[in-house]
Every structure is written in structure tokens, then in C-alpha cells.
Amino acid sequence: MIIMGPVEWLFDFWQFLEFYSDSVINATVRHLTLSFGAILAGIFVAVPLGILIANRAKLARVFLSITSIVQTIPTLAFLALVLPLLGVGVLPALVVLFLYSLLPILRNTYTGIRNIDAAYLEAGLGMGMNSRQLLFMVKLPLALPVIIAGIRLSTVYIISWATLSALIGAGGLGDLILTGIQTYDLNFILAGTIPTAVLALLAGSLINRLELSLTPRGLRTQG
Amino acid sequence: MEKIILLTLEHLGLSTIGVLFGIAVGLPLGIMITRRRKLAGLVVGTTEMLQTIPSLAMLALLMMWLGLGNSTLIIALFLYSLLPIVRNTYTGLVNVDTGLIEAGRGMGMTRLQVLRLVQLPLALPVILAGIRVALITAIGVATIGTLIGAGGLGELIWLGMKNIETSKGVNMLFSGAIPAALLAIACELGLERLEKALTPRGLRVSPESMKN
Amino acid sequence: MVKFSHVTRKYGNTVAVKDLNLKIAGNEFVVLIGPSGCGKTTTLKMVNRLINPTSGTIEVMGKNIQDLNPVTLRREIGYVIQQVGLFPNMTIAENIGVVPHLLGWDKNKSRKRAAALLTMVGMDPETYMDRYPTELSGGQQQRIGVLRALAADPPLILMDEPFGALDPITRETLQDEFKRLQTELHKTIIFVTHDIDEALKLADRIVIMRAGEVVQDATPEELLRHPADDFVAAFLGKDRLSNQELQVAQVMLENPVKAYPEMGMAEGLALMKRKKVDTVLITDHGGRFLGSVSVDEVNAKHRSFNTLGEIVDQDTPAIEKTAAAKDAFNRINEEKLPYLPVIDEKGLLVGIVTRNNMVNALASVVWGDHNGSS
Numbered sequence: 001m002i003i004m005g006p007v008e009w010l011f012d013f014w015q016f017l018e019f020y021s022d023s024v025i026n027a028t029v030r031h032l033t034l035s036f037g038a039i040l041a042g043i044f045v046a047v048p049l050g051i052l053i054a055n056r057a058k059l060a061r062v063f064l065s066i067t068s069i070v071q072t073i074p075t076l077a078f079l080a081l082v083l084p085l086l087g088v089g090v091l092p093a094l095v096v097l098f099l100y101s102l103l104p105i106l107r108n109t110y111t112g113i114r115n116i117d118a119a120y121l122e123a124g125l126g127m128g129m130n131s132r133q134l135l136f137m138v139k140l141p142l143a144l145p146v147i148i149a150g151i152r153l154s155t156v157y158i159i160s161w162a163t164l165s166a167l168i169g170a171g172g173l174g175d176l177i178l179t180g181i182q183t184y185d186l187n188f189i190l191a192g193t194i195p196t197a198v199l200a201l202l203a204g205s206l207i208n209r210l211e212l213s214l215t216p217r218g219l220r221t222q223g
Numbered sequence: 224m225e226k227i228i229l230l231t232l233e234h235l236g237l238s239t240i241g242v243l244f245g246i247a248v249g250l251p252l253g254i255m256i257t258r259r260r261k262l263a264g265l266v267v268g269t270t271e272m273l274q275t276i277p278s279l280a281m282l283a284l285l286m287m288w289l290g291l292g293n294s295t296l297i298i299a300l301f302l303y304s305l306l307p308i309v310r311n312t313y314t315g316l317v318n319v320d321t322g323l324i325e326a327g328r329g330m331g332m333t334r335l336q337v338l339r340l341v342q343l344p345l346a347l348p349v350i351l352a353g354i355r356v357a358l359i360t361a362i363g364v365a366t367i368g369t370l371i372g373a374g375g376l377g378e379l380i381w382l383g384m385k386n387i388e389t390s391k392g393v394n395m396l397f398s399g400a401i402p403a404a405l406l407a408i409a410c411e412l413g414l415e416r417l418e419k420a421l422t423p424r425g426l427r428v429s430p431e432s433m434k435n
Numbered sequence: 436m437v438k439f440s441h442v443t444r445k446y447g448n449t450v451a452v453k454d455l456n457l458k459i460a461g462n463e464f465v466v467l468i469g470p471s472g473c474g475k476t477t478t479l480k481m482v483n484r485l486i487n488p489t490s491g492t493i494e495v496m497g498k499n500i501q502d503l504n505p506v507t508l509r510r511e512i513g514y515v516i517q518q519v520g521l522f523p524n525m526t527i528a529e530n531i532g533v534v535p536h537l538l539g540w541d542k543n544k545s546r547k548r549a550a551a552l553l554t555m556v557g558m559d560p561e562t563y564m565d566r567y568p569t570e571l572s573g574g575q576q577q578r579i580g581v582l583r584a585l586a587a588d589p590p591l592i593l594m595d596e597p598f599g600a601l602d603p604i605t606r607e608t609l610q611d612e613f614k615r616l617q618t619e620l621h622k623t624i625i626f627v628t629h630d631i632d633e634a635l636k637l638a639d640r641i642v643i644m645r646a647g648e649v650v651q652d653a654t655p656e657e658l659l660r661h662p663a664d665d666f667v668a669a670f671l672g673k674d675r676l677s678n679q680e681l682q683v684a685q686v687m688l689e690n691p692v693k694a695y696p697e698m699g700m701a702e703g704l705a706l707m708k709r710k711k712v713d714t715v716l717i718t719d720h721g722g723r724f725l726g727s728v729s730v731d732e733v734n735a736k737h738r739s740f741n742t743l744g745e746i747v748d749q750d751t752p753a754i755e756k757t758a759a760a761k762d763a764f765n766r767i768n769e770e771k772l773p774y775l776p777v778i779d780e781k782g783l784l785v786g787i788v789t790r791n792n793m794v795n796a797l798a799s800v801v802w803g804d805h806n807g808s809s
């Protein structure tokens with residue numbers, strides 16, 4: 001690496017970005033597709049599953065411990081393990097990221113619903129709600145902030161872990177970092193790292209905002 | 224087979240060393256920021272920021288700065304283990320009932336004695352949980368250490384993936400990925416056990432108190 | 436034993452304790468009492484230097500505590516708090532042995548001490564020594580909290596609402612037990628509470644505080660007889676005050692059986708029968724007490740006289756309603772009276788005291804008024 005002043009370096013980096021803008025944009029789009037595909041699938045599976053196990057302690061223990069075991073498997077090892085089954089490319093990356101996204105969402109949905117004050121449930125039942133009405137009118141609205149917190153946690157992590165899908169040829173911003181490592185080029189590394197960080201930050205704060213607007217007004221804390 | 228065992232041990236060794244450095248720095252840091260609450264936000268915030276850097280990026284950046292090899296990996300593992308250890312030490316200590324701390328001081332314990340006899344034993348399960356998270360993270364990050372020339376099971380996985388079309392490649396991939404996964408799961412379950420065993424007996428939920 | 440001289444403690448602009456002067460003698464059981472926020476805890480914690488005064492000096496056993504090492508000082512003073520504060524990571528024996536451990540006793544000695552203390556409060560050492568706090572009931576836990584303060588046999592013990600979190604029945608048991616312990620151990624105790632019953636029960640001396648200042652410092656007896664002001668009186672509660680200086684008005688029966696002088700003999704007899712009494716009290720139309728007529732009189736004289744007014748016994752003794760109930764009791768006893776009519780300052784009949792309701796009133800003084808405020 002050639003030692004440069006910060007201004008020269010910025011100029012150099014800017015030139016680099018201009019030159020590689022197509023790759024950076026493509027990689028970013030791919031990265032987003034992978035992350036949000038996994039997260040959306042994770043939400044569609046984990047939220048209903050969390051609701052389902054909320055009343056079934058044994059089942060809950062089984063599912064929560066399976067997903068938390070899955071969570072401990074090193075990402076690269078996990079990607080590698082699904083390769084022979086699903087081949088190289090986008091699909092195995094999506095599957096692995098999806099599996100990783102499950103735990104926080106599942107756990108938060110479960111605890112969010114479990115921790116609802118029994119008085120609300122009793123009030124709902126007492127007013128003659130059936131279990132479906134109770135779910136949609138009482139349980140979900142009250143558990144929503146906790147569920148969304150789980151989704152945010154998942155999203156931020158998944159965006160970060162999605163860099164590793166480059167290792168199995170699924171593309172994304174990790175590709176640029178990997179190229180940087182292989183060519184010992186800081187520009188490539190930063191061109192992958194900075195957008196990843198920005199994406200994670202943006203997604204986190206967007207979801208924060210969503211969480212705030214979806215929190216029942218009576219539950220928002222003042223100040 | 225022998226090679227797999229050696230690589231597994233190397234993998235565990237590298238991860239453990241990184242986490243040990245994390246403990247050596249994170250534990251005192253976590254204790255210190257309970258005394259200087261104003262610093263707590265800054266310290267936890269910084270370690271949180273480190274944590275959000277994708278592992279591939281962290282390794283790449285450290286590589287540019289420190290070059291290839293095991294020591295660069297260990298530094299990355301150390302940085303990643305700071306957050307769970309610092310945060311859990313801090314919250315574990317801070318969440319000890321103030322009544323107990325006051326009782327201890329009122330009976331004539333020095334600050335150090337309060338820490339040693341009351342706060343640390345009570346925070347131990349939480350601190351251990353932080354160490355467990357740190358170790359699991361480290362085992363995960365260490366698998367990609369091979370990209371910056373560090374050792375461990377990542378090498379087998381990486382080479383296997385490159386030769387995925389050949390059966391030799393698939394074998395190699397499995398011989399790296401399966402031990403790596405098992406190592407992580409074993410550490411998770413083992414440390415969970417250890418946490419339970421080291422939880423002061425009086426803190427475990429007793430059958431009586433469950434009745435309430 | 437403990438001496439506060441012009442002690443003030445401020446928190447910013449709030450004055451938690453204001454120019455406190457207080458002397459506590461050896462073996463004295465002093466209770467600090469007052470409404471929440473009046474500075475009781477602050478006062479207590481200044482004794483073991485968990486809080487330092489803003490100004491003034493505190494002496495413990497003749498030494499200015501500002502000159503002492505706080506850690507050493509605290510090891511010589513027992514300390515019990517409301518939250519109990521038993522260390523959940525230590526067994527009962529270890530909890531009791533904390534201060535001995537800090538003082539460097541060997542393990543055997545402190546275990547023996549723990550066993551002796553447990554025995555003292557009727558808890559079997561074999562059963563309890565190696566249990567953990569969570570395995571004990573709330574009352575048992577606070578017993579251990581007290582024993583822990585006694586472990587190294589300190590001459591002075593500070594207690595901050597130690598029984599405040601317990602249910603009323605357990606609280607009373609522990610109070611009784613602690614009172615018994617105190618008569619055996621002769622410690623100097625400074626005890627904070629906001630429960631006046633507890634204070635009256637335990638204290639040799641009660642210090643009532645308000646807004647950081649001492650309002651009254653007296654024995655329970657003095658306090659009840661002569662509350663310094665309305666605040667203290669309100670704090671003590673009305674019923675309790677009157678119990679001590681019970682007045683006739685408080686024990687009398689209102690609405691005694693009465694009649695006007697013009698009532699005929701037969702009518703009078705019927706009235707007594709109906710009301711199941713053997714005497715009627717006679718008043719004029721203004722309600723003024725004139726005397727009494729007994730059933731025997733009516734029976735003996737109904738042939739010679741027509742109205743009750745003609746045979747009324749005008750020397751019937753009566754008592755004023757503001758007189759001490761004790762006097763009414765004495766007169767009923769000494770003069771062998773079946774009853775005493777009660778009149779007000781204008782001589783109007785307002786009630787009657789009988790032997791029977793005197794006994795009831797007495798019982799409530801001796802054994803406590805179970806319908807009262809306590």
C-alpha cells in the first residue's frame with residue numbers, strides 16, 4: 001500500500017468508485033435482495049411459529065433450542081454444509097441466512113406474547129372475543145414492539161452476515177471485500193465495507209421508526 | 224483424521240486465545256465502568272460498533288494494517304469478544320440488588336470485598352454467558368481466518384468449496400464444516416452447563432419459590 | 436454510646452437532617468420515628484458513615500467517627516435493613532458469619548457462633564445452617580438478618596425498618612422475639628420505623644422527627660401522656676391517647692332508661708319491666724338530672740304515692756362525663772354502687788356507667804382495643 005495523505009486518498013477512492021460504480025451498485029442490490037429475501041422469509045415463518053408455540057411450553061422449548069443451536073453454527077461451515085445439497089449460488093445463501101434470521105424473531109414473538117399481562121387477555125375473553133379476535137385485537141398489537149425489536153436485530157445481523165455469501169459465489173458486497181483481500185487492495189475492501197455498514201445502519205433506524213409508529217400509542221414511553 | 228483433530232484443536236486454540244484476551248481486557252473494563260457510569264455509554268457504544276463490522280470486512284481491514292497470519296485473526300477475535308464480555312460484566316454487576324451492596328458496605332466490607340464477596344459471585348452467571356457468546360462468535364469468525372492466512376478448520380472448508388465438483392472436494396468440505404459446527408455446538412452446550420454449575424446454589428430457582 | 440452534636444445533612448437544597456442533637460446511652464433502645472422522608476434513614480446511616488454529615492460531629496463510644504476508618508467502624512456496629520439483604524450466594528451460616536469473616540475469625544469459630552445464634556431464636560442449626568436464603572420464609576430471612584448483625588457481638592446495632600416488609604402476624608412475632616433478645620443481650624439499639632405501635636412496644640425512648648428535626652424525645656409513657664404538639668398527637672392517633680386518660684364519656688352507655696317526674700307508678704313499673712332494668716333515672720323536661728327510682732321503691736310505695744317524682748332519691752350519686760374513667764371505677768367499687776349516672780357540666784343527664792360496662796372498658800385498656808385504630 002502506498003502511503004498517501006487523506007485528501008489524495010479520498011480522491012483516489014472516489015476515482016475508484018466512479019470506475020467500479022456498476023459493480024458496487026450491482027453488489028449492493030444483490031446484497032439487499034439476499035438480506036431482505038432471507039428476512040422476509042424469516043418473518044413469514046418465525047412470527048406465526050412464535051404465535052403457535054406461545055401456548056405450548058414443550059414445543060416452545062424444542063423450537064427455541066433448535067434455532068439457538070442453528071445460530072451457533074459458524075456461518076462459513078453452515079454455507080458449506082448446504083452446498084452439496086443446493087449447489088453454488090444464491091439459493092444456499094438465502095437458505096442459510098433465512099435459518100439464521102429465525103431465532104431472534106421467533107424468540108421475541110414468543111416472549112412478546114408470553115409476557116402480555118394476563119389481565120388484558122382476561123378482559124378480552126371476558127368481552128367475548130374468540131381466540132382469533134384475541135390474537136389480532138389484543139396479543140399481536142401488544143407484542144408488536146417486541147416482535148419488531150427481534151426483526152431489527154435479525155436484519156442488522158443478516159446484512160452483516162450476508163457478506164459471507166460471497167464465499168459461496170452468491171455475490172453481494174462481500175464479493176468486493178473478498179476481491180480486496182485477494183488483491184490486497186484497500187479500495188475494494190472499503191467499497192464493500194462502507195455500503196454494508198450504511199445498509200445495516202439505515203435498516204436499523206428505519207425499523208426503529210417503524211417500531212415507533214406501530215407501537216400502540218398508549219404503550220409509548222414519554223420523553 | 225489426525226489432521227482434522229489437529230485443525231480442530233488449532234481452531235479452538237485460536238478462538239480461546241482471542242477470547243482470553245477479551246476477558247483480560249473486557250472484564251476489568253466492565254468492572255471499571257460500573258464505577259464511572261459516564262464512561263459506560265461510551266465504552267459499550269464503541270464495542271457495539273466494533274461488533275457490527277462484518278467479520279469479512281474486519282479481517283480484511285486488519286489484514287491491510289497488520290498483514291496476514293494468526294495474530295491478525297486473534298486480534299479480530301479479541302475485538303469481537305469485547306462487546307459481550309464488557310456488556311455482560313457491566314450489566315451483571317449493576318443489576319446486583321443495591322440492598323445487598325448496601326448491606327455489605329454497612330457490615331464493613333471494603334469496596335473490593337463487596338466486589339469479590341457479593342457482586343462478582345452474583346454476576347458470575349451473566350458474565351459467563353457473555354464469555355460463551357464471545358467464544359461462539361470467535362469460533363465462527365475463525366472459520367474465515369483462512370482467507371487472511373490464519374489456521375483452523377476454515378482451510379479445509381475453503382479448499383473443499385473450491386473443489387466442490389470433485390468428491391475429494393466434497394469430503395474435504397465436510398471434514399472441515401462438520402467439526403467446525405460440532406465444535407461450536409459443543410462449546411455452546413458445554414459452557415451452558417458450566418454456567419449452571421457455577422451459578423451460586425442460592426440463586427437457582429428452588430422448588431419452594433417456584434410455587435408462588 | 437452515641438452522641439450527635441449539631442449534625443446537619445443536606446442534599447443540594449433539601450435539608451435531610453437539621454441541627455440534630457441527640458445522646459443515646461449504653462443499653463438504650465431508641466426508636467426514631469416520623470413520616471417518610473423526615474430523615475430517619477439519613478440519621479441512622481450517619482452513625483456507620485454510610486452517609487457523612489454536612490456539618491456537626493457524631494461520637495460513637497466517645498470517639499469522633501470522622502476520625503475513624505469507616506470500614507473498621509462498621510464492623511463494630513451491627514446493621515439491619517428492611518430489604519434484609521441476605522447474600523443469596525451464601526448459606527445461612529456464611530451469611531451470619533460475614534462480619535466474623537471480615538474480622539478474620541476462623542471458620543469453625545464463626546460456624547459455632549452461627550449455630551448458637553440460630554438456637555437462640557429457636558431455629559435448629561442442623562436444619563438451617565447450610566440452607567440458602569431463598570429456601571427460607573420472609574420472617575426467617577429477617578431473623579437471620581438480625582442474627583447477622585449480632586454475630587460479632589457489637590455493642591451498638593442500627594436497624595432501619597427491619598420488620599417493615601413483613602406481614603402483620605410475622606412482624607409481631609419478630610418484635611416479641613427481638614424484645615426478649617434485647618432483655619438478654621443488653622445492646623444499644625437505634626431502630627428506625629414509621630409504625631408507632633412498633634415504637635411503643637419496643638422503645639425505651641422514642642424520638643419523633645419531622646422534616647429533619649426532632650419534634651419530641653421522650654419515653655413511650657411520657658409521649659402518650661404529654662404529646663408535644665398536634666403533630667405528635669396526630670401521629671400517636673386519637674384513640675391511643677384517650678385509652679391512657681380514659682374519660683367517663685368514653686366508657687358510659689348513652690341513652691339510659693329515664694323518665695319525667697310526673698310519670699305514674701304503674702307506668703314506671705311497666706317501663707322498667709320492658710327495658711329489663713331495676714332503676715330509672717329521672718330528669719326534668721330540660722334534661723336535668725334529678726335522681727333515680729328503683730324497682731324496690733316503686734313496689735314498696737306505690738300505694739302511698741302516685742308519681743315517680745314523689746319518691747325520687749335526690750341523693751343519687753352522679754359523675755361528670757369529663758371525669759377520669761378511673762374515678763368512676765373507683766367509686767363504683769368503693770361505694771358499692773350498681774351504677775353511676777353521668778352528667779355534663781350543666782347537670783344534664785348524658786349517660787350511665789354500670790359495673791358491667793366498666794369491666795368491658797377496663798378490659799380494652801388492659802388487653803388492647805381490638806376495634807380501635809391499631
Ligand SMILES: Nc1ncnc2c1ncn2[C@@H]1O[C@H](COP(=O)(O)OP(=O)(O)O)[C@@H](O)[C@H]1O
Pocket residue numbers: 446449450451469470471472473474475476477478
Ligand atoms: N441520596 C439522596 N439524594 C437526595 N436526596 C436524598 C437522598 N437521600 C435522602 N434524600 C432526601 O432526604 C430526606 C430524608 O430522607 P431519609 O433519611 O431517607 O428519610 P426517611 O428514612 O425518614 O424516610 C428526604 O427528603 C429525601 O428525599
Ligand SMILES: [Mg+2]
Pocket residue numbers: 475476477
Ligand atoms: Mg427510610
